Amino acid sequence: MTQVERDGxxxxxxxxxxxxxxxxxxDGIRQAIRDCSLTSICEAGVDADARRWRLTxxxxxxxxxxxxxxAGTILSTSRFPVRARSSATPD
Incomplete structure (x- = not known):
């Protein structure tokens, strides 16, 4: 497998x-996926960014x-801090 592959x-x-x-x-990555502490989102580009995707x-x-x-070719990579998401539910 390459680093990122297209699957449909x-x-x-x-x-x-x-x-x-x-x-x-x-193993830490697998556990983080299982316990939902590693999350992801995929965003499709539009207009000038059509045929590009952001995987965060x-x-x-x-x-x-x-x-x-x-094709899944990585065009750029960035890493940055984010605030932890709250697991509290509103009253």
Whole structure:
């Protein structure tokens, strides 16, 4: 598997890429996915960014964003801190 592959309308990101991004073990990535502490969102580009996607992963107060083309080729990568999401429910 390459680092990011297209699977129909979805993308599959390799565990080693996330290991590198978040500096955890592959088992740590798997556990974070299972316990939902690693989340992701995929956004499709429009207009000048058509045929590009932003894949953003959040875990432990950090985010990693990959901009990819339709073949899954990584065009850019960024990492940045994010606020932890609150698990509290409104009254």
């Amino acid at each position: 309308s979805d993308f599959v990101v390799s565990a080693p890429l996330l290991v590198q991004a978040f500096k955890v073990t592959e 992963f959040r875990h432990a107060g950090r985010a990693c964003r990959f901009t990819v083309d339709e």
